[in-house]
Amino acid sequence: MVRNAAYSMAAIASLAGAGLLVRVAMVSVGSRDTKSLHEAVYSPYPKGLIPQDLESETNRVNAEIDRLKQEAIAEWRALPKNSGTAMRQIQLLGKIEVFDKNLSVNHNQACSFCHMPYTGFSGPISSLNATTVAYPGSVRYRFGKRKPQGYTYSPYYPVVQYNQAQGDFYGGNFWDLRATGYRLQSPDAEQAQGPPHDTQEMGLPDTACVPYRISTGEYAHIFTSVWGAQAFAIQWPKDIGRICNTPAAAFGTNASPLDLKPEDRGAADAAYDQYALSITAYEASPDVSAFSSKFDAALASPKKAVLSADEQAGWDLFRGKAKCNTCHLEGTQNSFQESSRGSNGTTAAGNASGQAPLFTDFTSSNLGLPRNPNNPYYYQDKPDAYGFIPNPLGSAFVDLGVGLFLRGKSGVTPNSDWAQYANNFDGKMQVSTLRNADMRPYPGFVKVYMHNGYLKSLKEVVHFYNTRDSYRVSGSCPAGAEKLTCWPPAEVSANMDTTIGNLGLSDKEEDQIVKFMQTLTDGYMRPYTDGNSFSGNPRTTGRTAGKGSVGRH
Numbered sequence: 001m002v003r004n005a006a007y008s009m010a011a012i013a014s015l016a017g018a019g020l021l022v023r024v025a026m027v028s029v030g031s032r033d034t035k036s037l038h039e040a041v042y043s044p045y046p047k048g049l050i051p052q053d054l055e056s057e058t059n060r061v062n063a064e065i066d067r068l069k070q071e072a073i074a075e076w077r078a079l080p081k082n083s084g085t086a087m088r089q090i091q092l093l094g095k096i097e098v099f100d101k102n103l104s105v106n107h108n109q110a111c112s113f114c115h116m117p118y119t120g121f122s123g124p125i126s127s128l129n130a131t132t133v134a135y136p137g138s139v140r141y142r143f144g145k146r147k148p149q150g151y152t153y154s155p156y157y158p159v160v161q162y163n164q165a166q167g168d169f170y171g172g173n174f175w176d177l178r179a180t181g182y183r184l185q186s187p188d189a190e191q192a193q194g195p196p197h198d199t200q201e202m203g204l205p206d207t208a209c210v211p212y213r214i215s216t217g218e219y220a221h222i223f224t225s226v227w228g229a230q231a232f233a234i235q236w237p238k239d240i241g242r243i244c245n246t247p248a249a250a251f252g253t254n255a256s257p258l259d260l261k262p263e264d265r266g267a268a269d270a271a272y273d274q275y276a277l278s279i280t281a282y283e284a285s286p287d288v289s290a291f292s293s294k295f296d297a298a299l300a301s302p303k304k305a306v307l308s309a310d311e312q313a314g315w316d317l318f319r320g321k322a323k324c325n326t327c328h329l330e331g332t333q334n335s336f337q338e339s340s341r342g343s344n345g346t347t348a349a350g351n352a353s354g355q356a357p358l359f360t361d362f363t364s365s366n367l368g369l370p371r372n373p374n375n376p377y378y379y380q381d382k383p384d385a386y387g388f389i390p391n392p393l394g395s396a397f398v399d400l401g402v403g404l405f406l407r408g409k410s411g412v413t414p415n416s417d418w419a420q421y422a423n424n425f426d427g428k429m430q431v432s433t434l435r436n437a438d439m440r441p442y443p444g445f446v447k448v449y450m451h452n453g454y455l456k457s458l459k460e461v462v463h464f465y466n467t468r469d470s471y472r473v474s475g476s477c478p479a480g481a482e483k484l485t486c487w488p489p490a491e492v493s494a495n496m497d498t499t500i501g502n503l504g505l506s507d508k509e510e511d512q513i514v515k516f517m518q519t520l521t522d523g524y525m526r527p528y529t530d531g532n533s534f535s536g537n538p539r540t541t542g543r544t545a546g547k548g549s550v551g552r553h
Helices: 009-017 034-038 054-078 083-098 126-130 187-192 209-215 220-227 240-244 262-284 294-300 309-318 402-406 416-425 458-467 507-518
Strands: 161-163 168-170
Touching: 054 083, 054 126, 083 220, 083 262, 161 416, 168 416, 187 262, 209 220, 209 240, 209 262, 220 262, 309 507, 402 416, 458 507
Parallel strands: none
Antiparallel strands: 161 168
């Protein structure tokens, strides 16, 4: 097993502050000293950007991941193997895969490193959420460019389609919808296939490295028990170990450096699809998408007063004056226009059209968010030890979201007709579900919101929706005013959603909406699976978290 050298974050921060890049001399892939290159640390970041506790927090999360993986393997072994447990068998296989660090180039990062149960399967490190927002990948320290999305309820998103009548795209996974679902007819499964070979995430150079690593790992028999022995009937090349231990982008533009015969490539691709479908089975299960929140309890008992007075008032505002459910659908129509005075209607659980609303309309929107200057992606315009430059544009990069995808600059666009709509979708990001938006291991744990994590609390989210237009300035905000009485300019001003921005909500009404959104946290009706897997000490874990957070909470 190849492991990264243990550099202290204090040393990395010091070198970053000096503007240095910790790496060895670049050499060709063929003659590369693998050991020395794996000891290289990429750190082009300014001093203070990377939190000092990143190394210890990474170790904490990885220990939690190892424990959950072993628990899932033990549960699978204890199952009677018959048709009555077939669904649970594939769910547990998906769970094992999600918590498998060996599916990254350096054997040091699982999918779940950015998606842990106790945060609604979003970022599990408070200090990162408060600072960089993006998370580092298997190659230390290449960072992603966006906030890790929570993947509770993500299997419910449909395959991307363009609705000509509405002039809008519906469905897909990822912030920019690039996991369209066109191949597997499951955007969630295709999303699961992204991180393993993403240069900024798990970093494998070839998708076939995933079935290879599984076939040589401790749960190969579980995979073949579910999918059949033919899954790994592949003639692997002799140099597969060396290639799969070399990070993505080290082979230039060659995304398939493994020399496989066509029939073996086809078998590896099929196994990779099965890997992804297993993960979708897990994410769709009650372990992840539980429908067990206080809100669900209210829907299940419409004749009982399950919600508090403030939570009920927040729900009335949510579907009324605040216009939240014009995008975050919760089973009722918006009531703001029900009276000539535009007052709120009365919301009752019995009026909901369905018992499992997902709090999204499956579209995308540009909310006019300011740029997040702490995004580490802006600093990745220098080559790493492999000669790879993650972001050649540096600070000039503008995240156009769905517009990037439609131009073929983020993933592969499966329908060339969609390119004509790119200008109309610049700046738009997926309308995520609000379910589990407030799930966290302890009250002081920092969660962040929107694609760039600019907003650090649900209160800031609602306040932004309420006052974006009335407090917007063209330049910098005065000291102490940002996020309170001042919002910086939008990173992308085109295609901005005008439904929000000047809602006229009082401070109390903002708080009531927050209280309602907190009722969407799973675990009220029954314990949330692995919701207690956080092992940190709330008094010491992420103690730098508050430094990156500005405004009210």
